[in-house]
Amino acid sequence: MKDKTKFNSAANNSQGGFLNEGLWKIIITAIGIAVIGLTLAIAVFLAVKGSATFYKFHHSVFEFLFSSDWNPQDTEAGGGNVGALIFICGSLITCFLALALVTPFSLSVALFMTEISPRLGKRLIQPAVEMFVGIPSIIYGWVGYTVLCKWIKTVFPDKAPTGMSVLAGSIVLAVMIFPTITTVAADAIRSVPSEYRKAAYALGSTRWQVLSSVVIPSAKQGLLTGIILGLSRAFGETLAVAFVIGRVRAFPTSILSPTYNMTAIIAGEMGDTMNGGEKNSALWTMALLLFIISMFFIIVIHRIGKGKKNEKKI
Amino acid sequence: MKRKFERARAENAVMTSVLYVFGISALILLIILCGYIIIKGFISFEPEFLSFNRHGIGNQFFNTVYLVFLSLVISAPLGIAAGIYLAEYSKDNAVNRAIRICVETLSSLPSIVVGLFGSLVFIEYTHSHWNLMAGALAVSILNLPLIATTTEDAFKALPQAYKKGSMCLGATHWQTVYKVMLPACMPRIITGIILAAGRGFGEAAALLFTAGMSTDINWGQWNITSKLCPLNPFRPGETLSLYIWVLRSESINPKASEIADFSGAVLILLVLLFSVSARLLNHYLDKKSGMTK
Numbered sequence: 001m002k003d004k005t006k007f008n009s010a011a012n013n014s015q016g017g018f019l020n021e022g023l024w025k026i027i028i029t030a031i032g033i034a035v036i037g038l039t040l041a042i043a044v045f046l047a048v049k050g051s052a053t054f055y056k057f058h059h060s061v062f063e064f065l066f067s068s069d070w071n072p073q074d075t076e077a078g079g080g081n082v083g084a085l086i087f088i089c090g091s092l093i094t095c096f097l098a099l100a101l102v103t104p105f106s107l108s109v110a111l112f113m114t115e116i117s118p119r120l121g122k123r124l125i126q127p128a129v130e131m132f133v134g135i136p137s138i139i140y141g142w143v144g145y146t147v148l149c150k151w152i153k154t155v156f157p158d159k160a161p162t163g164m165s166v167l168a169g170s171i172v173l174a175v176m177i178f179p180t181i182t183t184v185a186a187d188a189i190r191s192v193p194s195e196y197r198k199a200a201y202a203l204g205s206t207r208w209q210v211l212s213s214v215v216i217p218s219a220k221q222g223l224l225t226g227i228i229l230g231l232s233r234a235f236g237e238t239l240a241v242a243f244v245i246g247r248v249r250a251f252p253t254s255i256l257s258p259t260y261n262m263t264a265i266i267a268g269e270m271g272d273t274m275n276g277g278e279k280n281s282a283l284w285t286m287a288l289l290l291f292i293i294s295m296f297f298i299i300v301i302h303r304i305g306k307g308k309k310n311e312k313k314i
Numbered sequence: 315m316k317r318k319f320e321r322a323r324a325e326n327a328v329m330t331s332v333l334y335v336f337g338i339s340a341l342i343l344l345i346i347l348c349g350y351i352i353i354k355g356f357i358s359f360e361p362e363f364l365s366f367n368r369h370g371i372g373n374q375f376f377n378t379v380y381l382v383f384l385s386l387v388i389s390a391p392l393g394i395a396a397g398i399y400l401a402e403y404s405k406d407n408a409v410n411r412a413i414r415i416c417v418e419t420l421s422s423l424p425s426i427v428v429g430l431f432g433s434l435v436f437i438e439y440t441h442s443h444w445n446l447m448a449g450a451l452a453v454s455i456l457n458l459p460l461i462a463t464t465t466e467d468a469f470k471a472l473p474q475a476y477k478k479g480s481m482c483l484g485a486t487h488w489q490t491v492y493k494v495m496l497p498a499c500m501p502r503i504i505t506g507i508i509l510a511a512g513r514g515f516g517e518a519a520a521l522l523f524t525a526g527m528s529t530d531i532n533w534g535q536w537n538i539t540s541k542l543c544p545l546n547p548f549r550p551g552e553t554l555s556l557y558i559w560v561l562r563s564e565s566i567n568p569k570a571s572e573i574a575d576f577s578g579a580v581l582i583l584l585v586l587l588f589s590v591s592a593r594l595l596n597h598y599l600d601k602k603s604g605m606t607k
Contacts, residue, residue, distance in 0.1 A: 136516020236424025
């Protein structure tokens with residue numbers, strides 16, 4: 001009798017087990033698919049809100065991208081101008097200048113910590129660099145605002161009276177994306193097979209020859225991925241740049257003059273706009289453009305990865 | 315020929331020293347930057363900064379921690395579930411690939427874009443005012459990919475014997491996942507959650523239009539439905555990082571710059587504390603798993 005109840009309860013349990021099995025499979029699958037839903041929702045909301053500039057207020061895409069006449073009205077009626085070229089240029093200039101500043105630095109640090117002094121690299125530089133990935137961007141902005149801008153102001157008192165400039169923005173961005181590029185580049189260099197190096201050394205190459213003509217070319221794709229990841233981070237950065245860019249709606253005449261960028265104007269002006277108004281729509285279009293740019297970078301990174309796979313097959 | 319060798323050797327020496335200089339100077343620069351922020355923050359410290367009112371950052375500090383806590387309560391279960399789905403349940407098909415692309419897209423979204431989405435969906439469409447919950451949801455969107463990928467990696471790194479052993483004893487797939495694999499993966503997942511928390515502390519752009527740029531707390535008010543109750547998630551809650559942004563343009567407070575310096579130092583210590591502990595935990599786990607192998 002006792003055994004029978006035991007058996008029954010075991011059977012019940014296992015039935016419960018199977019019931020749970022199906023239930024949990026459904027729950028987990030639903031959450032997995034919800035991730036797609038969330039991403040699509042973001043994309044759809046951006047597309048709908050962002051395209052209102054074009055179909056509701058009848059501006060052309062060409063005007064948005066290539067005109068510098070920015071004067072959207074904060075009303076449902078519209079009638080202003082939505083040329084965002086200044087902001088797009090501001091973003092492009094600061095990001096690429098930052099990239100130009102930081103790439104040589106990042107690559108040499110990556111080379112140093114993997115090839116020249118791996119022990120120091122592993123113990124000290126790698127952890128330090130990884131820790132800096134996590135430092136909030138607002139702090140970079142604040143330090144840029146209080147230290148870097150003051151410094152630029154004292155060095156170039158005539159050209160940059162406030163210190164806030166393209167240069168300041170680029171330096172802040174460069175410091176910010178330095179850890180990203182360095183970590184990815186170091187990983188890429190590490191994954192170059194050691195036979196390559198040994199073979200090159202055996203042929204009598206110096207260390208620099210090994211690095212410059214064997215290691216760097218074979219890690220090329222990984223290095224490029226790191227650079228693009230850094231670039232995409234720089235494009236999306238908001239408040240750190242908003243602190244130091246000067247937020248002046250004009251094309252920069254030199255790297256010492258202030259300008260504006262896409263993220264800073266969204267952060268600066270979205271709060272005061274009326275939902276559904278022309279200005280609001282124009283700012284949403286800017287966000288849509290940022291989204292498209294970040295998607296573009298993802299596709300580029302995938303392309304690079306694919307190229308690598310094909311190369312390995314050969 | 316000889317000259318060529320000499321040139322190669324000289325080039326090598328020059329480039330090696332250049333790399334040395336860059337490597338060491340980068341390290342020094344990073345240490346100086348970090349040290350500067352912390353030291354400057356504590357030099358400008360005044361006891362009243364610790365107070366929980368207009369003159370201090372107590373309220374903002376509390377909001378930051380509370381907001382990150384809320385966001386983790388939302389994003390941890392969802393992220394872990396999505397990770398489990400990717401590692402265990404999904405087959406190698408279009409859905410799997412779509413989720414991967416989505417996770418990647420989410421992780422590279424500019425945070426201001428997430429902030430706009432959050433303000434539209436969680437504020438406009440719910441007809442509410444800026445509140446902590448909306449901020450927490452926006453930060454959850456940013457955290458979700460990190461937690462999902464950490465979970466997936468942890469499950470994939472687990473030795474097959476765990477799964478096979480459990481299945482052989484007659485456990486169902488879910489029983490295996492929940493009672494055997496998940497506990498074994500938990501330490502790694504917690505590392506991911508700590509990292510996500512560290513990132514959440516510093517988030518600012520996503521909170522501009524969701525959590526709001528004001529805070530008003532009455533520490534005697536513990537009725538959770540009250541707008542002044544500290545624990546009410548539906549009140550505006552300015553975080554430390556947003557406070558730094560607000561202080562820049564605030565002229566009313568004569569000590570704005572000192573408060574911002576101090577907030578920066580507190581923020582950086584908070585973030586470093588979390589990233590160092592995640593790192594140590596990871597290190598410890600690597601060592602442990604190395605020993606059992």
